Amino acid sequence: MATTTEHESERQPLRTFAEKAYLDYAMYVILDRALPHVGDGLKPVQRRIVYAMSELGLSAASKPKKAARTVGDVIGKFHPHGDSACYEAMVIMAQPFSYRYPLIDGHGNWGTADDPKSFAAMRYTESRLTAYAATLLSELGQGTVEWQPNFDGTLNEPVTMPARLPNVLLNGGTGIAVGMATDIPPHNLREVADATVHLLNNPDADLDTLCEYLPAPDFPTGAEIITPAEEIRELYAKGNGIVRLRATYTIENGEIVIDALPYQTSGARVLEQIAGQMAAKKLPMVSDLRDESDHENPTRLIIVPRSNRVDTDALMAHLFATTGLEKGIRVNLNVIGLDGAPRVKNLREILTEWLTYRRQTVTRRLEHRLDAVLDRLHILEGLLTAYLNIDEVIHIIRTEDEPKPVMMERFGLTGTQTDAVLDLRLRHLMKLEEFKIRGEQEELEAERKTLEAILGSRKKLDKLIGDEIKADAEKYGDARRSRMVERDQAKALSEADLLPSEPITVVLSRQGWIRAAKGHDVDAAGLSFRSGDDYLTHAVGRSNQTLVVLDSTGRSYTLAAHKLPSARGQGEPLTGSLNPADGARFVGVALGDENTRCVLASTAGNAFATTLGDISSRNKSGKAALSVGKNADALAPAPIEGEDPEVCVITSAGQLLCLPVDELPALSKGKGNKLISLNKDEQVVALAALPASAVLTIYSGKRHMTLKAGERDAYRGPRASRGKRLPRGFTQVQSVSVEQR
Structure with missing residues (x-):
């Protein structure tokens, strides 16, 4: 009966097999693919x-x-x-x-x-x-x-x-292994050589001293290194960090010429990014772009400002923040050391380990040369013996079948020496050769002594290494390309900064329709309105400023002033872009930058001072800015302008009170403090904030009265006081206006 044999096989848990296979692959990728060696980089x-x-x-x-x-x-x-x-x-x-x-x-x-x-x-x-x-x-x-x-x-x-130089730092390199990576930036040869020689001569030199010789990486494409020296020093201490590079530019005939880009940055990609912003109308101050790069000028990108009034520094700061003209280069000094293990090393460790490698290399080179010199001296000794006994050597060669052992015995030569003698050509058997041999012996003896002296002295060995590094630095080195400069952090221009700044007047109707007219000399109340609608209020400012709208419940909303419909028409309803609560109506607008101050007040007589930035909201539903209380509404925000501003408030009973704005609390939201004392069923109907030198005009029906600075003294009083009653005929005040004098 035939027997069958099973193939022998090894059985092991899947977890063990997978773990071993993965680790083997990981170590292969780390050691044989992705990471550089500290010795040759x-x-x-x-x-x-x-x-x-x-x-x-x-x-x-x-x-x-x-x-x-x-x-x-x-x-x-x-x-x-x-x-x-x-x-x-x-x-x-x-x-x-x-x-x-x-x-x-x-x-x-x-x-x-x-x-x-x-x-x-x-x-x-x-x-x-x-x-x-x-x-x-x-x-x-x-x-x-x-x-x-x-x-x-x-x-x-x-x-x-x-390697005769620390190539691991000179050219750097990148690589991704399993569970680790390396990002070593390039450096300047002369600076690396100086730092290396200093460490060679001063083994106890600290990192700060080395950074004086090697202050930062040096990239082949130039550009500026804007990372502070302290951060770069910290990077070299840890072995990882970020180096920020910024393009360099000059101004030629009013045009911005970019002549160097950050490392591994595409000029075409940068122009594409800038062109994208121009297409999106986010760079109105730029009129044209050109790429004039050629063989003589590898980087020459032209940015043409729209006019000579454009702030080129602000424009470039915006481009640094929003395009590839500024870039952070990751640094991770992860190398395979002399022990064969990968590790993140600091600058001093890399240079120290490379010097160890270089000492080993030079020692082996000198020993190799010394062995060659000793071998040659040994042969020359045999050749000289042969020349001194040339006639007998020739006789032995002619008469003996096996001349080698005879010559070795007769003259005490070694096999190597005898082979060299037997390999001589006849034309070398001249008297002159003896002088050449002795001259070569003297030269090799001198070299032997020199080699043995260097190998026997660490100081002489280090001097030789240092001299060779200096010679190579002189031969292959060049000037630094990436300048180290201190620059302010690049900041992108806000949407308001990028927009043209034109004077506008924003007009709001009673039914909540809004529009913007160019200029400040606009008769807002005289514009045409929809049937059944009428003028409510207006605000003057510039097209690139923030527009804040306030509704009767005290919620504030923010709109882009430059996107408002033109006053050539009758505008658009605010409810098309905002979502006020049911029953809320829009009561006022304010136009200015985020630091513009204004007074928020309710018909219940409470008020506080705030800024447009504090009450701005990009939410369509707005934000709660003013707490109006029960049975009360918000009043239109009153801008605070000029010197020594004051607040003038008028009630439904015809009471007027004027007081300094400084008596109001400064809040970002809330109810505020009591502004004027009110009787039962009395409300605040009008409020204005004005400089002390301005004229206040009060309208009641077809009547109006003006109060100059001195004329308002009779109505001044402390906050929360009753104020003074206006003359007869002004008990039903509809509005007030402020005129600068």
């Missing part, structure tokens, strides 16, 4: 691209080759991933607006600052390494770094590059 794909290009001989002095050739070598030999992802990583390293110090010199279309992904296909573009890339590659073949097998074990690749 490169991710694996970037490192493999640079190494593959060096293996292809694409140095800065060579002729460029198709980018597809490089990508093919990278994904075929070292990086078994998608060609498009590899090419995109290559493109970023070639873009001068993405990298502060590009590693690749691209020929052809490698994208633009407006659209970094607009690069041509790799079959069209060509590339080679830049001169700066030599800081990563020049020491690669000198025993400086560890090597590892490639993905299929057929080739070796460097684990890291022997």
